[in-house]
Amino acid sequence: METDGLPIQKQFQEHFFTCATRGDVKTMEEVLQHGTVNINATNDHGWTALMFAARTGQDKVVRLLLDHGCDTTVMNKSCQTAADIATFWNHTAVLNELEKKGQTSGSQAQNVCNYFGYNPLDRCAHKRKDAQWLEEKLRDQSTVILLFHDLGLVVAKGEKLAAQARVTQPCHFTFNDIAAFLEELGTEKVLVFLGLGRLQSDKTEPSPPTSDKEGHLTAWFALDVTSISQEKILSIKEGLEIASSPFPGLFQLPEKEAGIVAQARSLLAWHQRYKFCPTCGSTALVEEAGYKHTCQKEGCPSLKGVHNTSYPRTDPVVIMLIVSPDGKKCLLGRGKRFPGRMYSCLAGFMEPGETIEDAVRREVYEESGVRVGRVQYHSSQPFPLPASLMIGCLGYATSENITVDKEELEDAQWFTRQQVAEVQTGAPLPTDALTNPRAEGPSFFLPPAQAIAHQLVKAWLRMSPNL
């Protein structure tokens, strides 16, 4: 049945949106009771009833929709959630309703947490010198030990969850699984204590039989098994493999564990690269549960006072989304080794004696010739390749002409908000998009959600005045 040229279902839906916009709670209640509409349905611009209510500050409608279990995470075609819309229009009562249910989006309610950024472990630095406690923890049957072979994580064999999405499931070993390896590795072993904690999905795990005050938390360690044969490692139990390192395995971890893997991999990479004392070249001993190298040569300057060469290194990198002077475009570049048609934020290593703001301005000028004024910090991301800290910023350009640094980039261009939003919210990429430049699909694509660049682009789209 059709009236006014629209199918009846669509008419109901349109009416539902109008009621949400106007705050007609009574009609909406009736409609929801009859189940004649889909509470999460969207219009052509991707707007839900919740978004319409958020736009006009209808807090009672918002409460009704939340009580009926509507999805607050839906994004419209400009990548905005209902919470983004309420924030932009300053509808505090709506935000309060969303917050009561813990439903304000990350950018409003708390700091943004990027992939690799969430780590549930208490690193317990004060325990790193307590050899007896560490030994007890290592032997505890509830303890989790992660194994890395040449920085590749040992995982449970690939599970195909969806046609394209594979999940890399880190394998959790116990002391008994690896006791023979510890013996074989002897005093040369690199074993790092990561901390105490529990993955949220770990609830069914039996409590360890220890009675100290942290006894209810699981201890986590990482062991470098590079010098053990792959055959031996893979025969600990059935269904193991060594994750292809670094791509794509590292980017397919369960998000709740990615931070732990990043911590472990960066530390093991430090041990792999700094085998000798950087000050005098002598042998260095691994101490403090894997967090310190101590030079064995008497009189070495690194033994006097605190020397940063004795501790794990982190390289700060600035990564920035640059907004055009008119606010309508953003600057993206294509590195020479980027896959397919990928464009991403410009990025670069910070140099000594430089502020984050100046590093953003310098790298953008070096790589694109664009001048940047104001710089705003957004969020950060530990990046275990091998041990960077990506410092994500938004920068506001004061010039527009681009001169690409052909040494580093293949291309850099201004992209409109619409171009970027289409790519962000469009259909999933064809499977060969990463490798085949002639693959079907959009003319360019952005890094996946695990990359901080993706989140910076999303943050800019959410600031859209187009609400």
Ligand SMILES: NC(=O)C1=CN([C@@H]2O[C@H](COP(=O)(O)OP(=O)(O)OC[C@H]3O[C@@H](n4cnc5c(N)ncnc54)[C@H](O)[C@@H]3O)[C@@H](O)[C@H]2O)C=CC1
């Ligand atoms: N997720 C993303 O979308 C993107 C991430 N990145 C990451 O950001 C990082 C830095 O970006 P780049 O454009 O490569 O930096 P960059 O623009 O500073 O250029 C890299 C060059 O800087 C020099 N360099 C200076 N300090 C260095 C250090 N501590 N380690 C290694 N090289 C150093 C080397 O010559 C290197 O070839 C890279 O690790 C890259 O993986 C870069 C672009 C996009």
Ligand SMILES: [Mg+2]
């Ligand atoms: Mg760069």
Ligand SMILES: [Mg+2]
């Ligand atoms: Mg640089």
Ligand SMILES: [Mg+2]
């Ligand atoms: Mg550069």
Ligand SMILES: [Zn+2]
């Ligand atoms: Zn030394």
